[in-house]
Amino acid sequence: MLPSTFASKYLKVSRRMLSLLDHCHHMRQIKQIQSHLTVSGTLLDPYVSGKIISFCATSHLDDALSHGYSLFLRLQNRTTFIWNTMIRGLAENNQSFKAITIYKSMLDTYFPPNNYTFSFVLRACANLPDLFIGLQCHGQVIKYGWESYDFVLNGLVHLYATCNCMDSAKRLFDMSDVNRDVITWTSLISGYVKSRQVAIAQQLFDQMPEKNVVSWSAMINGYVQIGMFEEALELFNGMQTCGVQPNQAGIIGALTACAFLGALDQGRWIHAYIERNKIELDRVLGTALIDMYAKCGCIETAISVFDNMSNRDVFAFTSLISGLANHGQSGSAIELFVRMQNEGVAPNEVTFICILSACSRMGLVEKGLRIFKSMSEMHGIEPGMQHYGCLVDLLGRAGLLEEAKKVVREMPMEPDSYVLGALLNACRVHGNVELGKETVESLVERSLDHGGVHVLLSNMYASANQWDGVVKVRKGMGDKNVRKIPGCSLIEVDGMVCEFVCGDRSQPHLLMEETESWLIGIDKHLKSLSLDDDMTIKRGSLLSCY
DNA sequence: CAGTGACCGC
Numbered sequence: 001m002l003p004s005t006f007a008s009k010y011l012k013v014s015r016r017m018l019s020l021l022d023h024c025h026h027m028r029q030i031k032q033i034q035s036h037l038t039v040s041g042t043l044l045d046p047y048v049s050g051k052i053i054s055f056c057a058t059s060h061l062d063d064a065l066s067h068g069y070s071l072f073l074r075l076q077n078r079t080t081f082i083w084n085t086m087i088r089g090l091a092e093n094n095q096s097f098k099a100i101t102i103y104k105s106m107l108d109t110y111f112p113p114n115n116y117t118f119s120f121v122l123r124a125c126a127n128l129p130d131l132f133i134g135l136q137c138h139g140q141v142i143k144y145g146w147e148s149y150d151f152v153l154n155g156l157v158h159l160y161a162t163c164n165c166m167d168s169a170k171r172l173f174d175m176s177d178v179n180r181d182v183i184t185w186t187s188l189i190s191g192y193v194k195s196r197q198v199a200i201a202q203q204l205f206d207q208m209p210e211k212n213v214v215s216w217s218a219m220i221n222g223y224v225q226i227g228m229f230e231e232a233l234e235l236f237n238g239m240q241t242c243g244v245q246p247n248q249a250g251i252i253g254a255l256t257a258c259a260f261l262g263a264l265d266q267g268r269w270i271h272a273y274i275e276r277n278k279i280e281l282d283r284v285l286g287t288a289l290i291d292m293y294a295k296c297g298c299i300e301t302a303i304s305v306f307d308n309m310s311n312r313d314v315f316a317f318t319s320l321i322s323g324l325a326n327h328g329q330s331g332s333a334i335e336l337f338v339r340m341q342n343e344g345v346a347p348n349e350v351t352f353i354c355i356l357s358a359c360s361r362m363g364l365v366e367k368g369l370r371i372f373k374s375m376s377e378m379h380g381i382e383p384g385m386q387h388y389g390c391l392v393d394l395l396g397r398a399g400l401l402e403e404a405k406k407v408v409r410e411m412p413m414e415p416d417s418y419v420l421g422a423l424l425n426a427c428r429v430h431g432n433v434e435l436g437k438e439t440v441e442s443l444v445e446r447s448l449d450h451g452g453v454h455v456l457l458s459n460m461y462a463s464a465n466q467w468d469g470v471v472k473v474r475k476g477m478g479d480k481n482v483r484k485i486p487g488c489s490l491i492e493v494d495g496m497v498c499e500f501v502c503g504d505r506s507q508p509h510l511l512m513e514e515t516e517s518w519l520i521g522i523d524k525h526l527k528s529l530s531l532d533d534d535m536t537i538k539r540g541s542l543l544s545c546y
Numbered sequence: 547c548a549g550t551g552a553c554c555g556c
Contacts, residue, residue: 123551158552221554
């Protein structure tokens with residue numbers, strides 16, 4: 001035993017040590033403090049070790065969490081606070097399963113869990129998500145009497161909503177009419193939207209006694225996730241009419257909706273709003289803006305937003321690469337791909353999809369093949385279905401049909417409709433009727449055929465003057481009752497969203513003749529430039545406005 | 547002698 005003067009001296013020292021934690025910017029400093037505490041013996045005090053673990057669990061310094069975890073394992077005296085903090089740290093850092101394992105050993109050592117324990121454990125269950133473990137935790141929640149505590153209740157509703165168990169979520173919600181708050185409502189609503197029960201979500205949203213910016217954003221993004229973009233934009237406007245200033249999540253949802261609708265005016269307005277309100281243009285928001293401008297046809301503005309971003313990550317680069325490739329600027333897309341790696345940003349699997357399709361459009365077979373190889377050899381990314389689709393497209397467009405066929409035969413997974421579709425398209429462009437027929441057959445075998453596939457084959461027979469083939473395909477289509485779903489496209493004109501539907505003559509419009517003559521003119525012009533066959537416009541496209 | 551939650555990009 002230390003004499004009491006020593007003890008109080010060491011306590012003072014350790015308190016000073018702990019206050020230094022807030023100023024640490026490197027793990028080395030944490031370890032220094034910890035070794036002082038170890039030498040003085042004060043680390044044995046669970047309050048002191050708890051402070052260290054709490055710092056490690058919530059810090060974003062490299063290896064902080066694993067350092068905290070190894071200290072946790074060595075501790076003789078743990079408190080509920082220490083257990084909770086460890087569970088929280090693991091759950092917040094993508095190690096939810098480990099978090100639950102720690103919770104189990106907490107119960108095994110007879111430590112009573114409290115309200116904090118359950119809010120962290122339920123979060124871990126929702127992160128996985130694992131309904132089976134979640135149900136067991138719910139049992140524990142009831143056993144220890146925390147079911148109506150607001151944080152725990154909301155954790156449960158969130159868990160069930162995440163696991164698509166809307167009946168359970170709703171039952172809890174109904175049971176707790178005194179304890180529920182705006183967060184309970186928001187969790188429930190976003191659960192209904194994610195399970196595509198939009199009508200119920202909308203109804204609850206209207207009934208909510210108080211809405212805040214998060215509730216509005218949840219509903220906006222819910223609409224975006226299920227593809228109801230116009231509703232999302234209406235809500236975005238409605239929220240401001242109600243005097244709620246949109247936050248980053250709401251703005252991102254609205255920008256995504258603009259990108260899909262081609263609603264450039266709205267998108268520009270949101271961009272101006274961001275600048276007017278000095279909302280920080282971070283990587284997420286910057287990427288959403290780049291994407292919106294690129295998809296609305298303003299590639300120059302997309303580039304300037306990109307240039308003005310201070311720290312660009314893989315998503316920002318990928319978004320612009322994709323935009324450039326889609327605007328026929330494949331050369332610039334490839335340059336940007338090189339620049340990205342020179343700046344030390346590692347491409348991800350989506351980047352490779354964009355860059356491979358850029359190569360494919362430029363006819364850069366050698367380069368595309370090299371990049372495809374580099375995926376696994378240099379970047380540790382195993383090519384997936386879509387990458388094989390790009391590869392088949394790359395070879396097929398260049399007329400290397402045998403090589404493309406070989407890729408389909410030897411790829412490590414069963415080809416999907418896009419991979420076979422790329423092969424079929426190559427057969428069409430290069431007039432290989434025989435391989436085209438084989439490809440359609442393998443599509444049919446896998447039940448991946450749709451009307452368009454058969455129409456394409458029939459057109460191929462027609463181009464090759466094989467009229468018996470045409471008749472056979474058409475008859476087969478009639479027997480199977482296949483119909484091609486018409487293509488459609490959206491564009492904003494003078495603030496109004498217009499929908500173009502291929503071949504739709506049900507809603508004749510005054511501008512139709514004028515539009516059609518323009519289309520034919522563009523078509524002729526493109527043909528005179530002898531551009532890629534894909535660029536020609538299908539005659540008979542029709543405009544219907546609403 | 548402590549501390550927690552709902553919405554968000556390729």
